[in-house]
Amino acid sequence: MNKNPVGIFDSGIGGLTVAKEIKKILPQEDIIYLGDTARLPYGTKSVEAIIQFSKENTEFLISRGAKYVVIACYSSSSVALDILQKRYTVPIIGVIKSGAKKAVELTKTGKVGVIGTTLTIYSGAYEKIFKALDAQCEILGRACPLFVSLVEEGWFDHPATKLIVETYLKPLKEDNINTLLLGCTHFPLLMKVIKETMGDINYVDASREVGLELAQELKRLDLENHEGSGFISIYLTDLSMNFKEIGERFLGEPMHNVSRVALKGV
Amino acid sequence: MNKNPVGIFDSGIGGLTVAKEIKKILPQEDIIYLGDTARLPYGTKSVEAIIQFSKENTEFLISRGAKYVVIACYSSSSVALDILQKRYTVPIIGVIKSGAKKAVELTKTGKVGVIGTTLTIYSGAYEKIFKALDAQCEILGRACPLFVSLVEEGWFDHPATKLIVETYLKPLKEDNINTLLLGCTHFPLLMKVIKETMGDINYVDASREVGLELAQELKRLDLENHEGSGFISIYLTDLSMNFKEIGERFLGEPMHNVSRVALKGV
Numbered sequence: 001m002n003k004n005p006v007g008i009f010d011s012g013i014g015g016l017t018v019a020k021e022i023k024k025i026l027p028q029e030d031i032i033y034l035g036d037t038a039r040l041p042y043g044t045k046s047v048e049a050i051i052q053f054s055k056e057n058t059e060f061l062i063s064r065g066a067k068y069v070v071i072a073c074y075s076s077s078s079v080a081l082d083i084l085q086k087r088y089t090v091p092i093i094g095v096i097k098s099g100a101k102k103a104v105e106l107t108k109t110g111k112v113g114v115i116g117t118t119l120t121i122y123s124g125a126y127e128k129i130f131k132a133l134d135a136q137c138e139i140l141g142r143a144c145p146l147f148v149s150l151v152e153e154g155w156f157d158h159p160a161t162k163l164i165v166e167t168y169l170k171p172l173k174e175d176n177i178n179t180l181l182l183g184c185t186h187f188p189l190l191m192k193v194i195k196e197t198m199g200d201i202n203y204v205d206a207s208r209e210v211g212l213e214l215a216q217e218l219k220r221l222d223l224e225n226h227e228g229s230g231f232i233s234i235y236l237t238d239l240s241m242n243f244k245e246i247g248e249r250f251l252g253e254p255m256h257n258v259s260r261v262a263l264k265g266v
Numbered sequence: 267m268n269k270n271p272v273g274i275f276d277s278g279i280g281g282l283t284v285a286k287e288i289k290k291i292l293p294q295e296d297i298i299y300l301g302d303t304a305r306l307p308y309g310t311k312s313v314e315a316i317i318q319f320s321k322e323n324t325e326f327l328i329s330r331g332a333k334y335v336v337i338a339c340y341s342s343s344s345v346a347l348d349i350l351q352k353r354y355t356v357p358i359i360g361v362i363k364s365g366a367k368k369a370v371e372l373t374k375t376g377k378v379g380v381i382g383t384t385l386t387i388y389s390g391a392y393e394k395i396f397k398a399l400d401a402q403c404e405i406l407g408r409a410c411p412l413f414v415s416l417v418e419e420g421w422f423d424h425p426a427t428k429l430i431v432e433t434y435l436k437p438l439k440e441d442n443i444n445t446l447l448l449g450c451t452h453f454p455l456l457m458k459v460i461k462e463t464m465g466d467i468n469y470v471d472a473s474r475e476v477g478l479e480l481a482q483e484l485k486r487l488d489l490e491n492h493e494g495s496g497f498i499s500i501y502l503t504d505l506s507m508n509f510k511e512i513g514e515r516f517l518g519e520p521m522h523n524v525s526r527v528a529l530k531g532v
Binding site: 037038040044045046118119122145146148149150152153155158159160161163164167238240242 | 304310312411414418424425430504508
């Protein structure tokens with residue numbers, strides 16, 4: 001048992017979907033969330049910069065007592081996970097690996113579709129992880145950049161959303177994938193219309209999978225908190241004018257306890 | 267007469283729509299374009315950071331011989347134009363002011379609609395400029411964040427685009443604006459569907475207006491080049507994998523002579 005909070009970091013507020021899943025799975029864990037909004041997006045930065053930002057984020061969470069660190073950012077998960085795991089004694093997991101593991105477990109035909117931002121898909125981050133897992137899957141990546149704006153606008157039921165989802169997912173449907181991995185923090189909010197389009201296949205929400213892996217890990221390491229109240233403290237490195245509206249959409253509840261924090265490099 | 271190039275800077279490659287208009291209006295001017303892609307987007311950064319970046323961009327263009335500097339970035343135009351004009355002897359104009367001047371000139375009813383990114387609209391940049399111009403207009407701002415992604419995807423004729431344009435512009439139509447100012451470098455590429463939706467009103471493309479103002483200015487200051495070939499050199503502070511595809515959409519022609527450049531702060 002350990003009453004310290006779980007730490008989560010992301011380049012922005014999209015990672016609050018990970019916080020939401022962790023709250024659902026582990027309602028007694030307190031959470032400390034850091035969104036590096038001053039330096040987003042990470043995806044366009046150099047690998048060196050992403051690693052440096054990820055170190056600063058991790059150190060902030062550790063300085064606030066995090067007993068476990070979850071990387072909710074796809075760019076950080078892709079390039080910094082191994083480095084951070086070697087550098088710090090606090091255990092660390094990342095959203096990409098958890099999602100990929102689940103997709104490998106579920107696929108029978110070995111045809112996995114992965115959707116994400118242009119940067120996630122073109123960076124080859126998923127191919128790398130699937131290869132490291134020694135998976136015999138065929139990976140079909142599809143960049144869906146408009147999904148991010150649709151989610152930030154809250155247009156979940158707009159007729160345009162249905163048309164856009166159909167356009168992006170058509171090639172994956174024609175390729176008969178049997179498992180679809182949602183590889184972006186924003187995409188779980190479009191799950192309903194994605195399911196309407198793709199029908200009866202397996203869906204993997206990486207935000208949820210990293211939460212489930214965290215639960216197993218906390219149990220294994222005897223780090224669970226059975227007495228917490230699920231308190232979430234949110235730290236952002238910059239406050240944009242609509243962060244609250246969008247953030248509450250991701251978190252699924254009102255955002256209290258939001259503070260602005262200055263990291264050393266920001 | 268002055269054979270030196272015209273300098274243009276933007277936080278990214280969207281400002282190439284300004285380069286395109288300048289090439290059309292002034293085909294004999296050589297152009298040097300700087301896109302600070304390593305630090306985009308500017309809109310989410312602090313005012314101090316935007317001013318600092320704008321200084322570095324201006325100094326780079328001056329170091330390469332720019333005889334005139336055009337700010338194609340809306341965030342820079344909004345917060346840094348006056349400061350840069352005072353600081354450097356090279357003359358400087360910005361995209362926001364040129365567009366607003368034209369809208370004031372065209373509107374009869376005094377009802378001007380302004381569309382832009384969330385950051386441009388909520389920052390109040392246009393209200394400030396219209397006020398400084400002493401314009402008696404009613405300004406109706408409307409943030410259209412999905413337009414940026416639609417343009418970057420090249421979905422100009424997609425059925426979803428029509429639906430999205432109709433949704434965003436409905437309130438402006440109901441308010442009977444008679445002039446619509448396109449306040450984002452990306453939006454001129456959606457002009458066709460915007461016109462289909464809004465019908466017979468005045469349209470102001472700020473990318474074109476700043477080009478026209480530049481032409482007047484070069485004439486007034488006797489800085490025109492009558493012997494150039496319209497050569498455009500493009501410098502970017504970072505190269506993303508799809509910058510060429512998207513950039514050529516903005517520029518309207520193949521991008522040759524693209525170099526990566528490191529500014530002192532990048």
